[in-house]
Amino acid sequence: MGFFSRGVVVPVLRFSGAIGMAAPLRPGLSIASLGAAIDAAFSMSRGPSVAVVINSPGGSPVQSSLLFRRLRQLADEKRKKIYVFCEDVAASGGYYLAVAGDEIYADASSIVGSIGVISASFGLDRAIEKLGISRRVYTAGANKGALDPFQPENPEDIARLMAIQRSVHDVFIGVVKDRRLGRLKGPDGELFSGAFWSALDALELGLIDGISDVRTKMREIHGENVRLRVVPVERSWLSGRFRKLPSVLGLGGDSQGLALADDLVSAVEIRALWSRFGL
Incomplete structure (x- = not known):
């Protein structure tokens, strides 16, 4: 029973x-x-x-x-x-x-x-100019080098990026409105401001x-x-292989090797995402 x-x-x-x-x-x-x-x-x-x-x-x-x-x-x-x-x-x-x-x-x-869309980069064109470095880019396609951080911003490139962001944002908003139908209580301008x-x-x-x-x-x-x-x-198979590699090389075992190989590669990107929310 x-x-x-x-x-x-x-x-x-x-x-x-x-x-x-x-x-x-x-x-x-x-x-x-x-x-x-x-x-x-x-x-x-x-x-x-x-x-x-x-x-x-x-x-x-x-x-x-x-x-x-x-x-x-x-x-x-x-x-x-x-x-x-x-x-x-x-x-x-x-x-x-x-x-x-x-x-x-x-x-x-x-x-x-x-509930928003973000794209972030750096403008390094002035920095390389001060260092005496010239940027050489060769493309087939007028827009292939758009948003290159080593070149000055182009207003047309920015407008194109923002149009894409608006499209992605509209999809996000539509999903939230559909799934939270009848439950959302704030104005759109506040809820979907990011x-x-x-x-x-x-x-x-x-x-x-x-x-x-x-x-x-x-x-x-x-x-x-x-x-x-x-x-x-x-x-994944790849992750498992890299977990074993440090001990084979005498680098202190699986856990220490993972911290070295994994965190050094991805910590910057992941830290940037979390830090937006004070975490």
């Missing part, structure tokens, strides 16, 4: 990190790295729910869209409800993933939002549905005997 009284199994997907291919040794969140885990989450239990825990400052809009669509396709096919739980931050592409959820929850101190908020303010604006965590909410919905089962994410 005890066997039949066991609680509902809720698969838990953890999306933690920047979205997209940040570096060869740290692939980040992408359909290639997470697709199999998402498929497994919707197949491992007969229960009606899948939980998704998100801790991401964003990244690639394309990978955000692909992950979002895979989640929604499987939720509709399997007739399961997705519950999303935001940790430190679910912003920009991280919030894009969050709206795949039928309900979104966050910790009171979570950062949520940043601003981000604490979870309490996000709740007031209708960006999330409540303040909670995955264990608490799943026990409220499925009872005290609910079982949370984290879905493992397989490492």
